[in-house]
Amino acid sequence: MTLYPELTDEKRRKLLNSMVLIRTYEEAILREYHADKSPGFDIGAGLIPGEMHLSAGQEPVAAGLGAHLTKDDAMTATHRPHHVAIAKGVRLREMTAEIFGRETGLGRGRGGHMHLFDPETHFSCSGIVAEGLPPALGQALAFQRRGGDRVAVAVAGEGAANAGAFHEALNLAALWKLPVVFVIEDNDWGISVPRARSTAVTSNADRGAAYGIPGVRVEENSVEGVYEACGEAVARARAGDGPSLVEVHTLRLWGHFEGDAQGYRTDLEGVPGRDPLPTYKQTLIDRGAMTEKDYDVMTASALEQVEDAIDFAKSSPTPDPAHALDYVFSEGVRS
Amino acid sequence: MSTDLDRTGQEPADNAPASAASTGAPVTGAGVNTATDADMNTGSDAIDTGTGRAPHGNTAAVIEPEPGKRKLSTAKSIQEAIAQEMRADDSVFVMGEDVGPYGGIFSSTTGLIDEFGADRILDTPISESAFIGAGIGAAVEGMRPIVELMFVDFFGVCMDQIYNHMAKIHFESGGNVQVPMVLMTAVGGGYSDGAQHSQALWGTFAHLPGMKVVVPSNPYDAKGLMTAAIRSNDPVVFMFHKGIMGLGWMKKNKRSIGAVPEESYEVPIGKARIAREGTDVTVVTLSLSVHHALDVAEKLEPEGISVEVLDLRSLVPLDRDAIVASVSKTGRLIVVDEDYQSFGLSGEVIASVAERQPELLSHVSRVCMPDVPVPYASQLEHSVLPTATRIESAVRGAVTK
Structure with missing residues (x-):
């Protein structure tokens, strides 16, 4: 029995639409990030300073997962958070303003691109590998105690599955039957270390068995595969049947961070052919779910939203250094 | 991590449920004799039901204890503060290792499970990152968790959740997300527990921005500071010294039992x-x-x-x-x-x-x-x-x- 909405052509278009919006966003951030870092490359310079981890290639995870979530569900993500934030419904303008370090940003310029917090969509992310999982348990615990069918999703990379917090979190979630879904994005690389040199098992989904929870691995970066696997997992959590683990074999289309020359990357030649976006576009056209014209409308709309967000960010004020010490506490100040 | 000390069969004489102690009735907490506690409670029988409670974040007038009034151990005063806040606010709950039927290795939660049940007093696996992180997530969603880290010395296995998450989320979110949780932990030595179970370490926590760090020295302050910590909208690390708890199985300090008002009150955090x-x-x-x-x-x-x-x-x-x-x-x-x-x-x-x-x-x-x-x-x-x-x-x- 399928507990989640079956895939229709309309839903397929929505999945593609989500992927297009994410790719358009990441391309725009890429452009803005590099716009003023030359000559040479100064990581701290420019309108967007600091590390930048972009998610191009991993859109299927975000689109297939986000399709099952509402604003009231919670999500914790990683240092590479834009795609899942967008799929979760985080406001593009405020997110972009945060990435640009502006006062109008989600964190008023105090967080940055690895530390996005949106109470409206219960979205957060952490720059520390695997450490986003435990807070998701607490969100799920709060939902469980209050009744209802809200769920929490913790997204992590495949490297996180080798960290202690991952195993502690899976055990506790299973023990307390928490409404949580763990989604592992396996993009083959932990910065420069290939998965084969870091991980003793071929599928992290198999690790679910150690904690008595279902584990599913989705191959080939398939957005429809993600839709189905996450549909089952989210439905199970909503029904009060406890946590699940989903691993998606996805693709890091670009470097670990911008400026990464990827000299270690042995798979680069085959990468363009694995880009999920043109592939899924062609799939929809082939099955008659969409025309080229529909796709043009989709990309135009995405570009409009993204450029609006970029404009909003660029025209927003930067934070006042006189307030650099604000927000350490909600009450009073440190003496 | 080792908790060998705590499982040697010594009698934690302070394992009496607060509610039972208030009636002077013999009680059994983790199967131990609690005569010490019954004797200790020489004043009125009634435990305050949470009236006169200030709204979160506000500081109620401090009620100074009067000599000759009811006396409690520091452990009991902490239990009472938690119990009163739990009665007044459904969002308050306790998590940690051995906080349930055992009542906390240092008696910080004795008897709470009898009144509030296992749904609100949660024993956890030995997974500090997971359950402290769970406290953070619950707090972000509006709960008010009190999470016990058994010994502060154990922070090494879970510090990322504490200093990178609990303490930074409010700042990183530009004040948009609050983390109203209490991280309660035992500190201090003096009883030959060795280098991994005897440290104070408050300076380490205080060095890292974003958490209030509270260290009471007596029963009156412990109750008032715990009440203030639970009501605070910021993360508070509440560090109690084992030597001030009034435990029956450790050398007792004469001031570890003192006058404590029955009603709920706050001691403002940040005032010496x-x-x-x-x-x-x-x-x-x-x-x-x-x-x-x-x-x-x-x-x-x-x-x-x-x-x-x-x-x-x-x-x-x-x-x-x-x-x-x-x-x-x-x-x-x-x-x-x-x-x-x-x-x-x-x-x-x-x-x-x-x-x-x-x-x-x-x-x-x-x-x-x-x-x-x-x-x-x-x-x-x-x-x-x-x-x-x-x-x-x-x-x-x-x-x-």
Whole structure:
């Protein structure tokens, strides 16, 4: 029995639409990030300073997962958070303003691109590998105690599955039957270390068995595969049947961070052919779910939203250094 | 991590449920005799039901304890604060290792499970990252968790959740997300528990921005500070010294049992207390060392040496005004700190005066844990702890200089 909405052509278009919006966003951030870092490359310079981890290639995870979530569900993500934030419904303008370090940003310029917090969509992310999982348990615990069918999703990379917090979190979630879904994005690389040199098992989904929870691995970066696997997992959590683990074999289309020359990357030649976006576009056209014209409308709309967000960010004020010490506490100040 | 100490079958005599103790009835907590607690509770039977509770974030008027009134151990006063807040607010709950039927290894949660059940007093696996992180997530969603880290020494296995998440989320979110949780933990040595179960470490937490750090020294403050911590919208690390809890299985400090009002009240976080007034020398300290300092002050009084003892009660915020005010009266400053000496609280206290009014400092000295792991052998441990003997020597040195 399928507990989640079956895939229709309309839903397929929505999945593609989500992927297009994410790719358009990441391309725009890429452009803005590099716009003023030359000559040479100064990581701290420019309108967007600091590390930048972009998610191009991993859109299927975000689109297939986000399709099952509402604003009231919670999500914790990683240092590479834009795609899942967008799929979760985080406001593009405020997110972009945060990435640009502006006062109008989600964190008023105090967080940055690895530390996005949106109470409206219960979205957060952490720059520390695997450490986003435990807070998701607490969100799920709060939902469980209050009744209802809200769920929490913790997204992590495949490297996180080798960290202690991952195993502690899976055990506790299973023990307390928490409404949580763990989604592992396996993009083959932990910065420069290939998965084969870091991980003793071929599928992290198999690790679910150690904690008595279902584990599913989705191959080939398939957005429809993600839709189905996450549909089952989210439905199970909503029904009060406890946590699940989903691993998606996805693709890091670009470097670990911008400026990464990827000299270690042995798979680069085959990468363009694995880009999920043109592939899924062609799939929809082939099955008659969409025309080229529909796709043009989709990309135009995405570009409009993204450029609006970029404009909003660029025209927003930067934070006042006189307030650099604000927000350490909600009450009073440190003496 | 090891909790061998706690499972040796010693009788934790303070394992009595607060509710049962209030009726004076014999109770069984984790199957141990609780006569000590029943005896201890000499006052009224009634436990306050949470009336007169201030809204979150507000500071209620402090009700000073009156001599001769009901006395509680520090452990009981903490249990009572938690119980009263749990009655008043459904969002308050407790998580940690052995906080359920056992009642907390150091009796911080004794009896709570009897009143509130396993749904609100949650025993956890030995997974500190997972359950402290779960506390954070629950707090972000509007709950008010009290999470116990059994020994502060165990922070090494879960510090990322504490300092990178609990303490930073409010800041990183530009004030949009609050984390109203209490991280409660046992600190301190003096009973030969060795280098991994005896540390104070409050300076480490206070060094990292984003968490309030509270360290009570007595039952009255413990209840009021715990109440304030639970109601605070910021993360609060609540550090209780095992030696002030009034445990039946550890050398008892005479001031670990004291008058505690039955009604709910807050002790404001960030206000030091003059534990004893004096004119010759200021001893700035906290936690168990307050009692050693008071013992020394009492001993030296007949000799005409007048010692002022300032109990900081919290490191974050640090009541620098109170420190400067006291030193401006005595002109001599001794900092007594059970935490490691270098790069910590003692230097910070001295810097507070040096930066504001260096001319006040005619004498400065420190009685701290030297920079050595806490030794096991009792003779060695007591040679490095800030004992009354060391404090007395420091005071004599200050006034005869």
